Amino acid sequence: MKIFDKLxxxxxxxxxxxxxxxxxxxxxYLKSIKRTGFGPNLFDDWRYLDPGEPGMDHGRRRINPDxxxxxxxxxxxxxxxxxxxxxCGSSRxxxxxxxxxxxxxxxxxxxxxxxxxxxxxKNGLLPIVIERDAVGRLFQECAATPGYGLTVDxxxxxxxxxxxxxFRFEIDAxxxxxxxxxxxxIGLTFQHLDEIRAYEAxxxxxxxxxx
Amino acid sequence: MAGKTLYDKxxxxxxxxxxxxxxxxxxxxxxxxxEVTSPQAxxxxxxxxxxxxxxxxNLATADHNVPTTxxxxxxxxxxxxxxxxxxxxxxxxxxxTEFGMNDPRQGxxxxxxxxxxxxxxxxxxxxxxSHTSTHGAFGALAFGIGTSEVEHALATQCLIQKxxxxxxxxxxxxxxxxxxxxxxxxxxxxxxxxxxxTGHAIEFAGTAIEQLSVEGRMTVCNMxxxxxxxxxMIAVDAKTIEYFxxxxxxxxxxxxxxxxxxxxxLKSDPxxxxxxxxxxxxxxxxxxxxxxxSPEMVVPVGGAVPDPIKEPDVVKRAGMQQALKYMDLRxxxxxREIYLDKIFIGSCTNARIEDLRAAAAVVRGKKVARNIRLxxxxxxxxxxxxxAENEGLDRVFKDAGFEWREPGCxxxxxxxxxxxxxxxxxxxxxxxxxxxRQGAGGRTHLVSPAMAxxxxxxxxxxxxxxxx
Numbered sequence: 294m295k296i297f298d299k300l301x302x303x304x305x306x307x308x309x310x311x312x313x314x315x316x317x318x319x320x321x322y323l324k325s326i327k328r329t330g331f332g333p334n335l336f337d338d339w340r341y342l343d344p345g346e347p348g349m350d351h352g353r354r355r356i357n358p359d360x361x362x363x364x365x366x367x368x369x370x371x372x373x374x375x376x377x378x379x380x381c382g383s384s385r386x387x388x389x390x391x392x393x394x395x396x397x398x399x400x401x402x403x404x405x406x407x408x409x410x411x412x413x414x415k416n417g418l419l420p421i422v423i424e425r426d427a428v429g430r431l432f433q434e435c436a437a438t439p440g441y442g443l444t445v446d447x448x449x450x451x452x453x454x455x456x457x458x459x460f461r462f463e464i465d466a467x468x469x470x471x472x473x474x475x476x477x478x479i480g481l482t483f484q485h486l487d488e489i490r491a492y493e494a495x496x497x498x499x500x501x502x503x504x
Numbered sequence: 505m506a507g508k509t510l511y512d513k514x515x516x517x518x519x520x521x522x523x524x525x526x527x528x529x530x531x532x533x534x535x536x537x538x539e540v541t542s543p544q545a546x547x548x549x550x551x552x553x554x555x556x557x558x559x560x561x562n563l564a565t566a567d568h569n570v571p572t573t574x575x576x577x578x579x580x581x582x583x584x585x586x587x588x589x590x591x592x593x594x595x596x597x598x599x600x601t602e603f604g605m606n607d608p609r610q611g612x613x614x615x616x617x618x619x620x621x622x623x624x625x626x627x628x629x630x631x632x633x634s635h636t637s638t639h640g641a642f643g644a645l646a647f648g649i650g651t652s653e654v655e656h657a658l659a660t661q662c663l664i665q666k667x668x669x670x671x672x673x674x675x676x677x678x679x680x681x682x683x684x685x686x687x688x689x690x691x692x693x694x695x696x697x698x699x700x701x702t703g704h705a706i707e708f709a710g711t712a713i714e715q716l717s718v719e720g721r722m723t724v725c726n727m728x729x730x731x732x733x734x735x736x737m738i739a740v741d742a743k744t745i746e747y748f749x750x751x752x753x754x755x756x757x758x759x760x761x762x763x764x765x766x767x768x769x770l771k772s773d774p775x776x777x778x779x780x781x782x783x784x785x786x787x788x789x790x791x792x793x794x795x796x797x798s799p800e801m802v803v804p805v806g807g808a809v810p811d812p813i814k815e816p817d818v819v820k821r822a823g824m825q826q827a828l829k830y831m832d833l834r835x836x837x838x839x840r841e842i843y844l845d846k847i848f849i850g851s852c853t854n855a856r857i858e859d860l861r862a863a864a865a866v867v868r869g870k871k872v873a874r875n876i877r878l879x880x881x882x883x884x885x886x887x888x889x890x891x892a893e894n895e896g897l898d899r900v901f902k903d904a905g906f907e908w909r910e911p912g913c914x915x916x917x918x919x920x921x922x923x924x925x926x927x928x929x930x931x932x933x934x935x936x937x938x939x940x941r942q943g944a945g946g947r948t949h950l951v952s953p954a955m956a957x958x959x960x961x962x963x964x965x966x967x968x969x970x971x972x
Contacts, residue, residue, distance in 0.1 A: 309826065310819050311698060311798050315938045320919045324569065324583040326543035326590050328651075338940045344926075347583050376819055378699040381732070382938060383917075384634040385541065386650035407668070407702060407734045408634055408648055415652035465666060466525040478652070479552075482660045485521055485529060489557075489662055492520045492531055502755035502763045503533050503627065504560075 295417030296475035300398055301444045302371030305362055306435045312375060313382035314409060318391040322347055331387055332394030336362065366439050374431055375402040379420075380409025389413045399445050401452065403428050414468050415478065421445065421452060421462045447473060507773025509670045510739055511705040514645035514770070518628045520662055530665045533627035535657045536613045537564035537600065539591040540919070541632025545655035546594040556598050557661040563622045564595050564602040567612045568919045572882050572909035575605060584920065611885025611911040614638040614726065614852035619885055621751025625740045625767040630657055635852045635935065637728040640737035641721035642744050643770035645705075647734040668734065669779040671704035672772075675712035677786040682969035684862065685720030686854060686933070686952035688712065688784075689727040690792035694802040696782055701733030704780060707772060708738050712786035718747045719858045726853045727935055730799040739771035791968055793839045794937045794950040796827035801937070803839060805955065805967045811835035830939050831947050832927075839965050842949070846930040847872070847879040847906075847960040848942070849953055851916035854933035855884030859953040860892045863933075864900040866957035866971060872905035873963030879906045880922065882914040906960070918943045931959040 322334045324347060333351040340362060342355040356363050362370070373392065379402040380388060389412050392400070398418060403425040405413075413420045423431075434454065435441045444453040447469060452460045470476070482489075497504050508516070520529040542564075549556070556562060569584040579585035588605060595602035603610040609620065614635050617623035629639045629646035632654040639646035653663055673692055693700070706728050713721065721738045728736025738744075745764050748754040755763045790804035801824070803810065812824035812835065828835065833842070849855070849863050860883065872879045881901045883889035889911055892898055898908045915922040916934035924930055924946025933956050934941075937948040951959065958968045 308822075310823050313798075313936075313938045315917075315936070315941050319940060319944070320917050323540050323919065324581075324587050326547070326587055328544045338944055344944050378702065378732070381698055382634065382729075382936060384632060384636075384648035384650055386544075386632075386652060389650075404699060404702060406699075406732060408650065408729075412650035412652065415650065465527065467523050467527040467664075467666075478664050479656050479659050482529060482656065482662055482664065486660075488521050488529070489531070489660060493558075493661075496531070500626070500763070500766065502624070502759050 294415065294471070294475050294477050297398065297417050297419050297447055297472045299446050300371060302398065302442055303367070303369055304372045304374050304435050304441050304443055305367040305370035306374040306432050307361060308376065308432060310376040311378045311381055314380055314385050314388040315382055317380065317388040318385065321345070323385055323387055328390055329394060331391035332396070335391040335395040336360070369396065371396060372399045372401060372443055372445070373397050374428065374435060375400055376428070377403050377425070379405050381406035384408045386412045386415070389416045389418045393418050401428065401431065414472065417472065417475070419445065419447065419472065423452065423460050423462055427460055506777045507775040509772040509776040509778065510643065510707055510737055510770060511645065511670055511735070512776070514626065514628070515667055517626070518645070527664060527666050529662050530628065531662055532630050532657050533561065534617070534623060534629045535562045536617050536629065536631035536636070537562055537654070538568060538613050538631070538633060539566045539587045540568045541651050542594065542654055543587065543590045544651050545658060546598070548655050549658055554659050556600065556658045559599050561661060562600045562658070563617070564591060564600050565610050565613055565616055566591055566605050568913045568917065570605050570912040571920055572912050572914050572922055575910055608886040608890065611888065612852045612855060612913055615856060615884030615888065618642065618722065619751070619887055621748050621754030624748060624754065625744060625770050630663065634729045635726050637734065637736045638722050638726040638852055640725040640728065640735055641718065643737060643740035643767065645735055645737065648729065668705045669703055671701055671706045671733065671780040672778040673706055673708050674710035674781070674783045675708070675786050676710040676783070677712055679712050679715055679786045680789070682791060682954065683789050684952040684954060685716050685723035687789055687792045688786070689724045690794070690799065690802050690950065691784060691789045693727065693731045693799045694792070695784065696731055698730060698798050698800045699732040701728060701731040704733050705735040705737065706731065706733040708736060713738060714741065717858060718743050719856045722856070723853055727799070730935055740767045791952060791955050793955065793965055795831065795833060795839065796824065797830055797937055797939050798823070798827070799935070799937060799950060801827055805839050805965055807839055809833045809835055809837045809839070840967070841964060843875060843929070843964045844931050844959055845875070845877050845928040846924060847876055847956055848915045848930055848932040848934065849956050850880065850882030850884070850914050851934035852884065853935045854953050855882060855888065857888050857891050859933065860888070860897050863953040863957035864897045866954050866968065867904045867906070867961065868900050870904055870961045872960050875963045876960055879960045880909060880915060881906050882909045883911045885911050915942050917941060931956045931965065
């Protein structure tokens with residue numbers, strides 16, 4: 294997994310609540326058996342005016358000029374500012390894959406759906422929770438300031454605005470440790486195979502119908 | 505010390521080890537696998553030179569991409585075909601049991617798990633699909649996972665998890681006629697919102713939940729994720745245990761007696777504490793219809809499309825306005841005046857035999873309205889289909905003008921050829937009314953099977969209670 298420690302990046306605002314994973318990456322692209330290449334289809338139904346299918350040349354499709362990510366000022370954004378319950382719906386990990394492939398490394402929102410939140414960490418995408426009013430303020434600043442960027446420091450657990458305002462965020466110690474060191478979950482679990490075997494041996498006696 | 509909730513008990517029984525910050529290594533008893541979220545996991549397993557830790561804990565089927573029409577000709581879409589063939593090859597290579605597309609036991613993964621007895625009370629059940637919460641209906645801890653966790657479960661039979669909080673939703677009282685498990689769960693989501701259960705495992709309890717059949721309970725737990733909760737669950741009772749007797753993967757003989765005894769303990773202690781509690785009265789619940797693009801945007805069928813102007817929260821108001829625009833609806837329109845183009849009876853929410861019986865009872869002897877371009881019935885599994893045909897339900901549907909299809913996820917998410925065209929409006933027994941969910945530009949209204957059947961006959965929404 295990619296290491297995440299610090300990032301100073303351009304912010305793009307996606308001003309709607311309950312953005313679901315069907316919107317993040319529509320189902321037709323889930324037929325892929327690969328982990329990469331989902332970036333051109335991030336927010337496909339909103340980003341393009343014509344219907345998209347796998348295998349199309351997406352560079353030749355009709356762009357929706359009204360969609361926020363298509364505006365010139367947000368090109369190259371690394372941080373996505375979002376509203377409540379971001380990533381709700383399906384468990385597709387293609388959603389964080391698409392966000393990462395597009396170029397995002399951080400999302401800032403008041404809340405996330407649990408599965409999306411969990412999936413993001415597995416891929417080095419940092420979902421930051423900041424309380425609603427503060428996120429509202431970031432939306433205002435972002436709209437008012439061309440080239441608006443934020444500095445994210447995972448070790449310090451802070452988001453700093455251009456004017457020097459600092460927002461602290463919470464994160465599980467374990468998840469933070471894994472992101473800062475780029476640790477892979479399976480590798481960590483492989484250090485405990487004996488404990489898994491011991492659990493199985495005990496469980497076989499207690500509940501033999503499970504084996 | 506306060507007693508334990510059902511969730512506490514299931515969690516504690518599966519902890520292999522605990523990290524200092526509370527993160528646990530949790531043992532997984534059953535891993536269900538389908539074609540969409542597994543190929544990258546198998547590929548990574550292969551690249552790392554690993555094998556599944558316990559092959560027999562896995563059960564696979566192809567459901568999302570499979571055609572629901574004639575399967576003799578295979579899958580026309582080459583991209584879908586490759587994904588299904590990839591699952592076949594991965595299962596063959598690693599020795600995992602798979603109910604392939606032409607196996608009579610094939611079906612929607614959340615229908616076939618319990619049907620086979622592969623899902624049992626007290627188990628931890630995971631699958632790379634958010635509707636895995638369905639299996640909680642049997643007193644199991646079941647939740648959806650992403651592809652990285654599919655790989656983790658394959659490689660180690662464990663997952664790294666942090667425990668959620670406990671939430672209880674009680675529904676008490678007699679369930680009125682014409683009101684179903686689907687209406688109950690939509691009413692719950694309407695009350696608590698799509699993020700109402702975020703960070704929590706929800707236990708559904710109360711006398712109304714007890715009255716529900718095991719299949720109805722699956723419908724309720726299925727949509728726990730639509731209330732934001734990764735896991736939904738219901739305590740085990742005599743109905744739960746009876747359901748599993750004689751199923752292919754269920755224990756037999758002495759082992760059955762031993763298991764049944766243990767399963768009876770799978771309920772919250774009377775003095776257990778919940779972090780959040782919500783209560784609904786079953787008598788207040790009416791047949792529900794969603795009007796917007798989130799399952800929380802729901803009203804009783806006698807109601808009307810709400811007016812965003814009355815919503816004080818600005819973010820919510822903007823969401824309602826976007827939804828009305830997408831759905832092409834005006835505030836104040838009575839739900840009964842909404843006309844439909846397509847009807848979909850199917851999905852892991854509502855494609856079991858009782859759902860098909862409920863829909864057939866409404867349809868029997870009638871005809872689908874002329875404005876309905878397509879009315880589909882897609883059974884949840886090959887065995888559900890067979891059972892329905894033994895009961896003559898296929899004839900009831902076909903005589904009325906419905907199409908009777910092969911099992912799969914179908915138009916719930918439109919990964920196969922079954923989908924809405926842009927602008928088409930559908931009464932659907934599925935679980936999500938998101939923008940584009942049933943096809944780009946398609947408009948979805950979530951309802952119960954009886955309500956979908958009644959809408960098919962009338963051509964617009966009607967109150968199914970008037971037909972009783």
